[in-house]
Structures are given as structure tokens and as C-alpha cells.
Amino acid sequence: MDKYWAALEQTDPDIAGLITGEAKRQAQTIRLIASENYVSEAVLAATGSLLTNKYSEGYSGKRYYEGQQFIDPIEDLAVQRAKDLFGVEHANVQPYSGSPGNLAVYLAFLEPGDTVMGMALPSGGHLTHGWSVSATGRWFRAVQYGVRRDNHLIDYDEMRDLAIKEKPKLIWAGGTAIPRQIDFSIFAEVAREVGAVFAADIAHIAGLVAGGAHPSPVPHADVVTTTTHKTLRGPRGAMAMCRTEHAKALNFAVFPGLQGGPHNHTTAAIAVALKEASQPDFKDYAHQIVANAKALAAALTERGFDLVSGGTDNHLILIDLTNKGVFGKPAAKALDRAGIELNYNTVPFDPRKPFDPSGIRLGTPSVTTRGMKEPEMEQIAEWMDRVISNPEDDDLTKKVSAEIHELCRSFPAPGTITG
Numbered sequence: 001m002d003k004y005w006a007a008l009e010q011t012d013p014d015i016a017g018l019i020t021g022e023a024k025r026q027a028q029t030i031r032l033i034a035s036e037n038y039v040s041e042a043v044l045a046a047t048g049s050l051l052t053n054k055y056s057e058g059y060s061g062k063r064y065y066e067g068q069q070f071i072d073p074i075e076d077l078a079v080q081r082a083k084d085l086f087g088v089e090h091a092n093v094q095p096y097s098g099s100p101g102n103l104a105v106y107l108a109f110l111e112p113g114d115t116v117m118g119m120a121l122p123s124g125g126h127l128t129h130g131w132s133v134s135a136t137g138r139w140f141r142a143v144q145y146g147v148r149r150d151n152h153l154i155d156y157d158e159m160r161d162l163a164i165k166e167k168p169k170l171i172w173a174g175g176t177a178i179p180r181q182i183d184f185s186i187f188a189e190v191a192r193e194v195g196a197v198f199a200a201d202i203a204h205i206a207g208l209v210a211g212g213a214h215p216s217p218v219p220h221a222d223v224v225t226t227t228t229h230k231t232l233r234g235p236r237g238a239m240a241m242c243r244t245e246h247a248k249a250l251n252f253a254v255f256p257g258l259q260g261g262p263h264n265h266t267t268a269a270i271a272v273a274l275k276e277a278s279q280p281d282f283k284d285y286a287h288q289i290v291a292n293a294k295a296l297a298a299a300l301t302e303r304g305f306d307l308v309s310g311g312t313d314n315h316l317i318l319i320d321l322t323n324k325g326v327f328g329k330p331a332a333k334a335l336d337r338a339g340i341e342l343n344y345n346t347v348p349f350d351p352r353k354p355f356d357p358s359g360i361r362l363g364t365p366s367v368t369t370r371g372m373k374e375p376e377m378e379q380i381a382e383w384m385d386r387v388i389s390n391p392e393d394d395d396l397t398k399k400v401s402a403e404i405h406e407l408c409r410s411f412p413a414p415g416t417i418t419g
């Protein structure tokens with residue numbers, strides 16, 4: 001794989017063998033997990049570099065350790081590229097991942113016990129937007145909006161009424177299972193009305209925003225947080241972006257508020273991914289993700305699948321399997337045996353529990369990165385339909401798995417081992 005690989009095989013054949021197994025698995029199966037992607041080999045190289053050896057608490061030009069001759073320019077590049085790509089005044093690229101990045105927003109703007117408003121997890125929100133089991137739901141007073149029963153779209157009226165009644169200090173937009181465009185301007189208006197900070201969490205859609213395939217929250221939000229490893233196609237990491245007026249508070253919340261030394265290998269890989277995302281072909285990728293999702297949604301609808309909100313505007317599809325007579329978990333497990341990975345998921349107003357819900361969630365970022373287009377989406381819908389109609393049929397699963405392996409050969413994924 002790279003120049004360090006022989007050393008790993010020598011030192012630890014167990015781990016080397018398992019990584020090889022995963023590299024083959026990633027090559028030979030169709031990945032529809034909406035939050036995953038394949039990073040480029042350039043991003044892999046930066047992630048696996050010796051930058052992992054370096055401590056650099058603080059920010060560029062103001063570090064607590066010496067020897068930052070190369071680290072400072074690396075972080076400067078990542079920050080500048082984030083600012084250019086998203087059109088923001090300030091970017092912090094140090095959060096270890098999306099969840100700590102969001103926690104930094106709380107630390108920057110709230111005191112424990114203050115009121116926060118986010119979308120409820122079962123409606124498609126994220127744990128860190130005030131869900132009860134999360135620190136954000138335990139240490140803050142969380143109120144939650146949802147989606148409308150009739151069309152499964154964000155209930156902007158409920159959100160506004162709740163904000164006026166509960167006076168949150170912080171309002172979140174964004175989530176993990178929202179198949180439709182988010183109107184950030186409505187959130188901004190409500191936040192202004194009640195004097196709240198408006199934070200847009202674009203973890204899932206950052207690549208679409210960067211590529212012009214989803215409206216940007218930047219003109220509307222006080223803070224924008226994102227992971228870097230979903231549609232944005234970088235390493236596992238996160239960024240928090242804002243206008244200059246909040247820069248100091250946000251930086252101080254990330255370090256020293258929540259974290260110690262930044263992960264410099266990740267920072268370098270974020271810089272590489274942001275450079276890739278600023279190239280013209282990234283726009284094509286972003287738009288193809290949406291075109292693929294729409295094609296897959298249409299092909300699934302044709303086969304009688306019940307899509308939450310009736311379709312998709314972005315990379316993500318949520319399916320209620322109730323009418324198919326199968327629950328989300330057995331469907332996801334049968335698909336995994338057949339070589340299609342996705343996750344079981346609650347659907348809005350799900351009568352079933354999160355660990356055994358009524359639906360499945362899927363997305364097209366990974367298959368788009370591999371170069372698959374509309375004809376392959378039709379084929380994937382066909383396979384899904386066959387497997388979900390006969391989840392216990394092992395012969396069918398084997399047959400589909402072989403067909404999928406064959407298709408995957410024609411669409412190699414970066415960094416994997418095609419076999």
C-alpha cells in the first residue's frame with residue numbers, strides 16, 4: 001500500500017492482515033452508508049504520515065512547543081483553504097471529530113443549564129444537538145423540534161413556536177437523516193427573533209455545499225460546523241467556522257477549552273482534501289451524488305419502496321420498510337450478506353425502537369466516488385429489491401454477492417485492493 005506497509009507486516013502481521021481484509025472488503029462491496037466515503041490516496045498518505053509524532057498545542061504562531069517550522073504552515077494552509085472554499089471569515093480545523101467540534105460551540109456560547117434547541121434524533125437530528133443521552137442533553141436544557149407528520153419535512157412552524165416559547169440561547173440546524181434541502185434562512189430569522197446563536201451543522205452535506213449542490217448556510221449562520229470525512233471526502237476530523245466576531249470565543253473553546261494538541265496528520269490531510277474539493281471535478285462529483293441519489297430513489301420507488309418525504313434532494317435516502325413486511329435490521333443484515341452495506345434507522349414517528357427500527361438509511365457519496373452513475377443506481381435498486389423481498393434466501397444472497405463483486409471490479413475505490 002505505501003512505503004511503511006512492509007514494516008507493519010513485519011511488526012504486526014495480525015493487524016496488517018486485518019487491514020488487508022478490510023481493504024478488500026471495501027473494494028468488493030457496494031457501500032451505501034450515507035456518512036462514509038473513500039478518501040484519495042493523497043489524503044491517505046497525509047493521514048498516515050509522521051506528522052502524528054508532533055505536539056503543537058495552541059494555534060499557528062502561538063504554540064506551547066517548539067519545532068513548529070512545518071506544522072504552522074500546514075495548519076495555515078488548511079485554514080486558508082477552508083476559508084476560501086466555504087467563503088467564511090474564520091475557520092478552526094482542530095476539532096478531533098464532529099462531536100467535539102459541536103461541543104466547542106456549546107462551550108463558546110452557553111453556560112451549563114442554558115437552553116439549546118435542535119432537531120430530535122428520531123426526526124433526523126444528531127446526538128450532539130441536545131439528545132437526552134448526550135452530554136449536550138444532560139448538561140444543557142434541551143428542547144427539540146421535529147418533522148411534519150404529513151410530509152416528513154422539517155416543521156419550521158413548530159421550530160419557530162418552540163423558539164419563541166422556550167427562548168433558546170443556541171439553535172441547531174442539520175442532522176444525520178434529512179433527505180431534503182434545509183432552508184437555513186428560516187433558522188436565521190428565528191434565531192434573530194429570539195436572540196439565539198444560530199449554528200448550522202453541515203457534517204453530512206459539506207461536500208454538497210462545497211460543490212454547489214446544496215445551498216450554503218454561511219450567509220445565514222453565526223457558526224457552521226462540519227465533519228471532514230463524509231461528503232467532503234477528507235480524513236476523520238472536523239472544522240468550526242464563523243465570522244471574525246466569534247473567532248476568539250470559538251478558538252478558545254476548542255483549545256484550551258476542550259482539547260490538547262491538534263492531530264497534525266489529520267490537519268494536513270484536511271488541507272489536502274480541501275484542495276481537492278476546490279478543483280472543478282469536485283463540483284461534478286457533488287452534483288453526481290445528488291443525481292445518483294435521485295436515480296436510486298426513483299428506481300426504488302418504482303419497486304414499491306416507501307421513501308420518507310417521498311424522495312431526496314441530497315445524497316441521502318430514508319426508507320420505511322413497513323409496507324415490505326420486513327424490519328430495518330434484518331433487511332440491513334441480509335443486504336450486508338449480499339454485499340450492500342447500509343444502516344438500519346428509525347423513520348419519523350417510528351413505533352419501533354432505535355436498535356430494531358422500521359427503516360434503513362442509505363446514501364450515494366461512496367458509490368459516486370467510485371464513478372458509478374445512473375445505470376448502476378438502477379442495478380443497485382434491483383439487487384436491493386431482490387434481497388429485501390427474500391431476506392432469508394441464502395442462495396439468492398450468494399448469487400447477488402457474486403454479481404456485486406463483479407460490478408465492483410469495474411469501479412475501483414481509491415486506496416483499496418481490487419480482487
Ligand SMILES: *Cc1c(COP(=O)(O)O)cnc(C)c1O
Nearest residue numbers: 097098099126175176201203204
Ligand atoms: C456525523 C455527524 C456528527 C458527528 O461526527 P463524529 O465525527 O462522528 O463525531 C455531528 N453532526 C452531524 C449532523 C453528523 O452527521
